[in-house]
Amino acid sequence: MQTKPNKSGGRIANVIIIPLVTLVFLSVVSIFVLMHWSARISDGSAKQSQLQLISGALQLVADDIAKQQSGVVTWDAAFYIANARHLDKEWVFDNMTHWLYANHGFTKSAIVGTDHEIRSVYSHDQNNSWLTPDILAQMTPAIAKARARYITSFKKTPSGLYSFEPSQRDKRYSIYETGILTLNGEPHLFSAAAIARQLQSVIALRVPPAVLISLTPLRGEKMAEITHMTRLDGFVLANNQNSREGIGQYLLRAPTGKAVGVIAWPVGRPGTQMLKRINPFLSIAAFMIAAVVIVVAIATRHMTKRLAISESRAVHTSRHDALSELPNRTHFHRLLSDELEKSKEDGSTTAIVYIDLDHFKDINDTLGHSAGDQVIIAIAKRLKHVLMDNGIVARISGDEFAMVVPNCKSDEWLDYILDQIQDEIAQPIKIGARELHATLSIGAAIAPRDGLDPDELLRKADIALYDAKANGRNRRSFFEPNMEDQVQSKDKLSRELRLALKNDELSLAYQPQSDTAAQRIVSVEALARWTKEDGTVVSPAQFIPVAEETGLINDIGLWVLNKACAKAHDWPDIVMSVNVSPNQFKHPRFVEKIMAILAANNLPPHRLEIEVTESVFAGRNDTVLKALRRLKNLGIKVALDDFGSGYSSLSYLRRFPFDTLKVDRDFLSDMNGNPEAEAIVVSIIQLGKALGMTIVAEGIETIEQIRFLQAHGCHRMQGYFISKPLGEKELAQFLDDFKAENAGNIGPGLSYTLRAAEA
Template identity: 50%
Template sequence: MEFDSNAGNGRIVNTIIMPVIGIVVLAVLFVFAILVWSSKVTDEAAVTSQSNLLREAIQLQLDQVAKQQEGAAVWDDAFFRAERGLENRDWLRHHVAAWLAEGYGHSRSLILDSDRSVLVVYDRSGDTGWASEALLNALKGPIARVRARYINSFVMTPSGTYKFQPVYRNFHHSLFETGVVRIDAAPYYFSVTAIAPDLHTIGADREPPAVIVSFVPLNSLTLGRLAEMAGLDGIAATQPTNTRPGMADILLKDPGNTPVVRLNWNPTQPGSAMLNRLLPVMVILALAIAVLTAVLLNYARQSTRRLARSEAKAVYASQHDSLTGLPNRDFFTRMLTQALAAQTDERDLTAVVYIDLDHFKDINDTLGHAAGDEVLRAVTARLRGVVPPTGLLARISGDEFAMVLSQCSSRALIEYQLSRVQDELIRPVKVAGTELFVSLSMGAAIAPQDGTGAGELLRKADIALYDAKANGRGRWSFFDPAMEEYVQTRDNIARELRRAIDNDALAVAYQPQLSSKTGKITAVETLVRWTHPERGPISPANFVPIAEETGLINDLGLWVLRRACRDAHLWPDVMISVNISPTQFRHPRFIDQLIETLASYDLPPSRLEIEVTESVFAGKDAAVLNVMKRLRELGVKIALDDFGSGYSSLSYLRRFPFDILKIDRDFILPAGDSAQAQAILRTIIDLGEALDMTVVAEGIETAEQMDFLTSIGCERLQGYFISRPGPAEEVAPMIVSGAIDSRVKMSTGRLRAG
């Protein structure tokens, strides 16, 4: 399909660039809106702060008026004269009201006696008509509060008299109330102060005080000082209903909550000032963004084709394996799901096949990973050649492939396709001038009989692959429900074996080895036993391979080693022999764990024999040789078990430091009547003597076998004829007492006598 670059360009511009431009424009507008909003909020906060400063300055002026009033109000002479009332009116007018007017500018004053009657009305101009009933009503609250605080300031003494003991506020020494009031349409500060004694503070009774109310006009002089105190510019007083545009203001009210005057001033506006400074910068920034957006549009149009090609490559790479070019696991699973959904004819079969290269790890280990990659590419090319057009091939991981065969009319056709896959690998694969014969194992699950879901079919194909590999490799297996049952049983046994190891629920049996020279037991072989609480006894031939597959063999082998070393204390003169799995032998901590175990049970290394089979080597001769050398340095003996069963046993004897040879039981069984078997046994024993190795014959079941082996110099004898394996409590008496079966005694006695 041809790719339309212009159409692609338009799609990318419409789907990516235009939204980006829209976001940028919205972002710029949002920033402008934020700046305008921030400047407005800042201006409002500044006005609020200025209003608070102005109110605090007004309060300071009112406190100052009260402080000035204090000099005339807290005075014993004024206190007693005010108590006598009208006869001292002139004195109070001259020494209190006039004094406040001349000294502090309190232009008007009222003095009320203890009954709230007006004693003195004072005005510099001599006018007395300003003291209206409305004014007295407005002042009624402050006057009442001052009188109440005065009365409450008396404390009764033990003698029954009252002592004037007021609680003053701030730095004042008077009881006062302040505020703003309107007189003849003009605003005034006022202060109401109780006329109180200065020194004479003891009285027989509590009497309400006379009060003085003085007024200071809120004129230009007062407003000027107020502006200086608050740090504001151009404070002016207007009618309460008047507001001036562009000016900040506060409304002052009298004690009755009636508006008195509105104070206006020129507010400082830091937010607007900041906006005016930033606006040119923001305009320049907006222009720069516009230019940058235009450049970006041009670059996007030029890069569209490259982006489209890169996208196609990225999609392909995310769905395919980089080494072979085959679909990967995820893509394969999606395509399998689609193939299953598209299957409409119930008679058609769809096979899901797992393919695994046999012993591929050996290729990587011996020839290197580069050679392994070449093999994978060559195998891929051959598999592609046999997959039908309706099929699908994928690389799942490592050396594992998967194949789908769709629209198959019968199982025979599926088997035919699998045979073609096998036939493709009969020919060797050439890698770096070397011909390699590669075989593969396959496991197949068929839809719909084995399932209809991709996950289910893949799981069952994997189970079938396991069966093919377990039954010799180089073959294929179709899924059978019995396979799944076997896998589940294997998994259950693995989990239960793990619990048995952790809970110390296993057991060991010991089989004695008899010395042909002394007729006494010189060694015992340790054999693991497991009696399941529900399944009953489980043969080691069943659970040891499962332990190998699941990685439990290290823990199992260590458990057996510890138990053998613990029980070996019962037999101080007997060697203890323990079979070690190849996996455990190659474990990096095997030597450390062995040393820790010997130390834990205080067992000399010279009393321990390690039995290994030739499968322990498996291409890692150098590593195995290093482990053997360390064991020999410790004093541990090493036995080659099942000698003669492998094709390369003789080469191992030459290259590796074995101490003991254990002859495989297949050579022992015919020794009673086969001259050929007897000749082989003589050769093995002579070989052991020549190499200074102890030879052990295992699997002895008759007296004839035992007699013959003793006669040709076999040093140790082991088998059911001598003793069956048994628990420590059964074997221990036999070892300690030297008691063995009478028939064995007769045979060994006859041989020693001869």
């Protein structure tokens, strides 16, 4: 009797076999994945271990060259010679730089002075031009660290002096810093070490040390040392290396972070070797790879799409200003270059325009940076609206924009475009409930008329912008060759002025101030003068504005103060009056500097009078007022110069009690029988008297002016009628003659002139 197949048994078999097969299948896949994962970890660990070996060996080699260098940097003779005013280069060559090459293979060396100047450069092949700005820039962070470690190793003692006490943990790093840089395409090891005494003594001030930099090629002997230490074979030193399977890479970086080379070597791969042995047993899982690849491909596709979107956003962010959404400086330069290439091909004319918001800082100072940001956004939208798609608008810096106007048919056509821009900007800008009005200064350069190089055109547009601002703002200027001549002339004058200050070529002239009766000289005003070595006299009207623009006015102002206070002892009964620039008040320790000058010259504060103009209050009222009050509390007299030439003098007189009020010379020169001008002078005198101030009239040139001032009770007089500005010897003679004349020895002096006029 035959039996029928047991369908239920088949079903049971399926229930058992299918899960079992599935379980085995999943187990094999799991083992496959686990083995590959383990292999990767093993390979990665091996590679990481070898990277650490190379890093450690490289550090040991670097430490070794620093120790080799230490023999010449920790040396009393080296310390004093390196810091001498005139460096003994032969001694440095024999005992430091060439000695390091001859004994330790340092092919190049240099000494950087305490003020970051390059004092000595050495090369074994006598090519001393190797120390380029790029090479120095690569080493700058290391030099700074070596200096900082040396300085911070000096600890302040209870006596106020400093003792050399480096941290025990970081003791070996106290004076040097090592690193890698690229020189002529070749990686070099270098050591930057502070040049120090052998035995550090107690010092009063911590000053930056001179630093010795020594270089040795990494290729060759040093590479062999690394190979010997790591016991790894197959090292290759290259500028760059493409990533390849089984090849390890140790990236060499300069202290600035810049990649300067790579050490490549064949990496031991124990995990991969293990896989080769067991792969035959895992071949049954091969069909799963396709599925995994598909899954990975799908995931990669989605990931790539997301990365593409992120990259697009990142590129846009890197090329555009975050606030205004306009192209930034870098992107604008690229767009300008492309536009100039197009104009060169089709022979068209392109305008490059620089735009600067007038007095934008005042908006930030008065309304805050949030309001300033809203103004920038509004200006950006309006500029884009006017230019539409016919050009390029970019934000170059805080309140500076730039434009490219292609197909510029003529200067008149560009004038029309700029008119539209200024008309658009002139419309009120609403910031909350407040309406602001902005104006623009504009400078333009035209290609190819003014050149085709992007940087040259931008420079010329900037020169034109400077001309527009210098001539009153809220206007435009097109570049003209004479503008560049003016800029170069001003730059030359600035450099000559800096050198003149350094070489003590400046001098002082002193203009006396008498009392109204001309019986006594009560004050002299110190005035800076400049005569070049060739005898050329440079007017203060020329060099003082240049000093203001370049920041030299701070050094010149302090020099004048110090010189005037020193000379004040020659005339003990006279107040020394010195003009102070608005820029000097921006220095946070300006008052302390004046106190130090008075102390150094042993001059009582009441013998000094500081003269300021109303412009000193612009933008920094509270800071300036605090500084002036401190000066006044010290006993220093404070005078308001050129009173009446500004627009808000009365508010300053109310907020700060000046000691002296100087009537602007323009009011006196306008009198000449003019009742309106005379009324203004009388009003100023009465106002100053009502506020308890001393009134000084400047620019006295006639006896009639003196009579008028006497009649209305002016306290002091100054001008060419009394005396022109005099040198030290001439002033001393003038004072002697003045005293003799007022003592009864009548001569052709001022008192005699006044008495004769009265008679």
